[in-house]
Amino acid sequence: MVYLGVAYGIIVAAILGYTLRLRLNERSCRKQMEALYESLSDQ
Amino acid sequence: MDSSWREGDTGEQRLGATSRVDQGLEIGGAGKRVWLERGLGLAALVSFVVALLAALLYAPTEQTMGHAQRIFYFHVPSAWIAFVAFFVVCAASILFLWKRERKWDILAVSSAELGVLFASLVLITGPLWAKTAWGIWWVWDARLTATLVLWLIYVGYLMLRAYVEEPERRARLSAVLGIVGAVDIPFIVLSVQWWRTQHPSLILTQSGGLEPEMVQTLMVALLSFSLVYVYLLLRRVRLERTRDSLEAMKQRLDSEGGY
Numbered sequence: 001m002v003y004l005g006v007a008y009g010i011i012v013a014a015i016l017g018y019t020l021r022l023r024l025n026e027r028s029c030r031k032q033m034e035a036l037y038e039s040l041s042d043q
Numbered sequence: 044m045d046s047s048w049r050e051g052d053t054g055e056q057r058l059g060a061t062s063r064v065d066q067g068l069e070i071g072g073a074g075k076r077v078w079l080e081r082g083l084g085l086a087a088l089v090s091f092v093v094a095l096l097a098a099l100l101y102a103p104t105e106q107t108m109g110h111a112q113r114i115f116y117f118h119v120p121s122a123w124i125a126f127v128a129f130f131v132v133c134a135a136s137i138l139f140l141w142k143r144e145r146k147w148d149i150l151a152v153s154s155a156e157l158g159v160l161f162a163s164l165v166l167i168t169g170p171l172w173a174k175t176a177w178g179i180w181w182v183w184d185a186r187l188t189a190t191l192v193l194w195l196i197y198v199g200y201l202m203l204r205a206y207v208e209e210p211e212r213r214a215r216l217s218a219v220l221g222i223v224g225a226v227d228i229p230f231i232v233l234s235v236q237w238w239r240t241q242h243p244s245l246i247l248t249q250s251g252g253l254e255p256e257m258v259q260t261l262m263v264a265l266l267s268f269s270l271v272y273v274y275l276l277l278r279r280v281r282l283e284r285t286r287d288s289l290e291a292m293k294q295r296l297d298s299e300g301g302y
């Protein structure tokens with residue numbers, strides 16, 4: 001039962017963690033693009 | 044933050060630039076793509092919860108191994124998706140070398156990352172199952188060793204991409220490795236027939252000794268993992284395209300001396 005819990009816990013954590021990583025990376029990229037867009041607009 | 048900034052937009056869209064970094068991918072369909080992604084994400088989440096409940100509550104407890112056998116319902120789909128992901132890397136890499144279009148390189152790297160994720164899950168859940176079934180964590184039999192080699196090859200693929208800075212060279216070298224690495228997949232699949240291995244072979248057409256409820260649970264888990272893979276692949280591809288757009292904007296600002 002312990003091994004089952006560990007296995008399922010790792011699977012769920014890995015998939016959720018990867019999804020979160022994608023979201024955070026994309027948000028970071030979008031913020032950088034927003035900042036660049038603002039600086040382009042100012043020119 | 045500008046409220047008009049929709050999920051799925053690229054910087055070039057906002058700038059109204061004429062050049063397209065994301066060659067061959069429909070910019071106008073960004074809204075549809077976002078809705079498709081959200082629908083897929085919801086379907087993946089629901090099916091994953093159903094698979095989890097089925098594995099824990101619906102599937103009967105195996106007599107010899109007890110509850111630890113339920114690891115099987117997520118170990119097998121992880122392996123299946125890892126193979127599919129690496130096959131996609133191989134196909135996309137061939138198309139990249141043939142057509143030299145960035146979109147195939149994006150697909151290859153996105154699928155490779157997911158392949159490594161799911162192959163890691165295979166290599167973690169496998170020993171947890173083996174400890175109960177065999178009494179040991181690991182044996183150096185053909186299937187296990189070949190799976191570890193496959194994982195190492197694609198970890199190497201991601202490392203190669205991280206260390207080669209010149210984009211064209213990076214794409215070309217990693218495409219070659221992506222194709223060569225996939226040669227290991229049929230070797231893994233057929234290893235249980237070619238050699239005497241400790242790893243059990245699962246033959247669903249003969250039910251493989253599984254109860255019908257076990258087969259149904261496995262099928263739900265396979266569907267769920269397939270949906271999770273497609274959803275994450277779409278998101279990963281979009282992230283790569285956003286990075287491309289960001290890079291293009293930076294270069295444009297650099298060339299104009301404004302950044």
